[in-house]
Amino acid sequence: MQLPRIDFSGVDPSAPDAGSWSEVRAQVMDALATSGCFEAHYPALTPELRASLFDGAVRPLFALPVDAKRRNYYGADKPFHGYLGDIPGYDGYESLAVVDGPKSEQVRDFADLIWPDGNHPGGFCEAVHGAAKSIFELEVVVRRMVMEALGVGKHHEPLNASSWHLFRMSEYQAPNAAEKTVRYGSHQDTNMLSVVCQHEVEGLEMQTRDGEWVLVKPSPTSLVVMVGNALRVSAMTVPLLSLEKLRVVS
Structure with missing residues (x-):
């Protein structure tokens, strides 16, 4: 089994209803109503930007001592x-996050916090900000399409202005055993939308409504979009937007 795959190459975030907008919107609603998630072909997040993010920014970030990573704290x-790490039941999992990563000043503050001497890797801020901004644009497009399809498109701009974005970078260590190990247990996200960018290694699994687990294979040109509980909608004339569960295995 595979996730629904939707091509966003003909969608311009700044021009709703132009190009293939209406066609893609219909595909988005069908995918979210039936699967709760889909694979988005999204060339705007280029292979070059992905490489600079994962190899030039994420890799040196997780190579730092734990004490440095723990500076990523918002109160x-x-x-x-x-920062998330040393969590009982989640061995080998670490994660850091930038609140409002699409804003360059927030990424700069994050880098200055983690590297107080200012000696962060060259291009770190540009890579993180560029990737966060690109992913956020896709998130905004999908959210707008959903609200338009539900007949409340006029409320999108106020909602977008009041929303914030959490750009999270995570690492899962490979297990010693040869058999598959669940690293991040089955769960539903509580936010509106989650957009996942995998890097080379398979691990993300999505559960369908009939209980089947679908392995999401990483692609250099696509992202995985998942609806969260905050965007689940039930009405007499509107299908239920629902993601069953997701988990990470290695």
Whole structure:
């Protein structure tokens, strides 16, 4: 089994209803109503930008000592906004996040926090900001399409202005055993939309409504878009937008 695949190459984020917008919107609604997720062919996040993100930014970031990574902290009232690691039941999992990554100043503040001496890798801020901005544009397009299809498109701009974006970078260590190990247990996301960019290694699995787990194979030109609980909608004339569960295995 494979996820629905939707081509966004003919969609211009700045020009709703132009090009293939209406056609893609219909495909998005069908995919979210039946699967709760889809694979988005998204050339705007170029292979060059992906390489600079994962090889030039993410790799040296996770090579840092744990004490340095723990500086990624947004306060006791936001425990899941920053560094995650040494979590019972999630061996080998680490993650850091930038709040509002599409804003260059937020990425710069993150880099200065992690590398207080200013000696962060060359191109780090440009790679993280460029990737976050590109992914956020896809998120905005999908959210607008969903709201238009539900007949509440006029409320998209106020919602977009009040929304914020969490750009999370995660690493899962490979297990010692030869058999598959669940690294991040089955769950549903609580936000509106999640957009996942995998890097070379398979691991993300999505559960269908009939209980089947579908392995999501990484692609150099696509992203995985998943609906979260905040965007689940039920009405007499509107299909339920629902993601069953997702998990990460290695």
